[in-house]
Amino acid sequence: MNEAANTPVDFLPLLIMVLVALGIAGVVIGLPMLLGPRNSTKTKGEAYESGIIPFGDTRRRFPVQYYLTAVLFIIFDIEVVFLYPWVATLQNDSVKLRAFWAMGLFLGLLILGFLYEWRKGALDWD
Numbered sequence: 001m002n003e004a005a006n007t008p009v010d011f012l013p014l015l016i017m018v019l020v021a022l023g024i025a026g027v028v029i030g031l032p033m034l035l036g037p038r039n040s041t042k043t044k045g046e047a048y049e050s051g052i053i054p055f056g057d058t059r060r061r062f063p064v065q066y067y068l069t070a071v072l073f074i075i076f077d078i079e080v081v082f083l084y085p086w087v088a089t090l091q092n093d094s095v096k097l098r099a100f101w102a103m104g105l106f107l108g109l110l111i112l113g114f115l116y117e118w119r120k121g122a123l124d125w126d
Contacts, residue, residue: 068122079110 082103089099117123 065122068117072117072122075110075113079107082106 086099086103089095
């Protein structure tokens with residue numbers, strides 16, 4: 001039995017959904033612009049940092065340690081994201097051994113990266 005080719009009528013619900021989404025987005029963005037107050041003061045234009053009055057140049061350079069910590073956090077966060085689907089694949093007998101070795105390789109490389117960062121002193125807080 002041949003399946004009928006998709007016709008433009010088949011995509012009508014998708015078109016309606018996209019138009020409704022764009023309409024809601026337009027209302028959510030446009031309504032505050034139309035109804036909101038337009039009081040611009042010097043205080044509103046200042047940077048706000050946790051209730052502390054800013055001092056000095058706000059474009060100062062951050063230490064490299066800040067960026068290294070952020071990258072390490074992202075790396076280990078991604079590791080956790082990969083562990084959840086891996087556990088789900090272990091339920092399937094046909095890919096169990098392959099999934100085990102793939103995750104072993106992944107965790108081995110992750111541990112090597114962690115040891116490299118540790119040896120370079122990226123985890124020292126002094």
